Amino acid sequence: MIEHYTKVKDWRWGPEFSPSEFACKDGSIRVVPEFMDKLLSLRRELGKPMVITSGYRTPAYNAEISSTGDRGPHTTGRAVDIAASGAKAFNIVSLAKKHGFTGIGLKQNGPHSGRFIHLDDLTDGFPRPWTWTY
Numbered sequence: 001m002i003e004h005y006t007k008v009k010d011w012r013w014g015p016e017f018s019p020s021e022f023a024c025k026d027g028s029i030r031v032v033p034e035f036m037d038k039l040l041s042l043r044r045e046l047g048k049p050m051v052i053t054s055g056y057r058t059p060a061y062n063a064e065i066s067s068t069g070d071r072g073p074h075t076t077g078r079a080v081d082i083a084a085s086g087a088k089a090f091n092i093v094s095l096a097k098k099h100g101f102t103g104i105g106l107k108q109n110g111p112h113s114g115r116f117i118h119l120d121d122l123t124d125g126f127p128r129p130w131t132w133t134y
Contacts (some may be wrong), residue, residue: 007042012087013036013116016043016049017039026058028056029056030076032076038121042092058076073122081118083113087106089106092117093117096119102130102133103118105117105118105133107134
């Protein structure tokens with residue numbers, strides 16, 4: 001499958017999302033328009049803001065911080081982590097499959113500020129569909 005990435009100047013997912021939310025810590029960004037369209041559709045049905053805590057990660061950065069190494073879901077432009085807990089987390093997870101997400105990770109323990117939902121729509125190279133906890 002050929003993936004198409006967008007440039008920041010072509011950003012069409014605002015005002016709900018800004019490019020800076022999806023950029024790696026070094027400022028690089030890679031998003032796949034089809035993924036972003038799914039995310040925006042989910043956000044609009046949710047009817048509440050979604051704070052993106054992690055979007056694109058360069059392979060090197062992902063290898064530093066994740067057990068998935070330099071080829072993890074965040075390196076594809078097709079994955080995000082969303083700050084959410086409680087009822088909002090439940091609602092996001094409930095809507096995720098409907099909107100075409102195939103990877104759903106839940107971190108709902110520990111400090112409230114560290115809780116999140118991971119979403120991706122990968123189909124190749126990872127077991128999918130798959131839901132897991134951290």
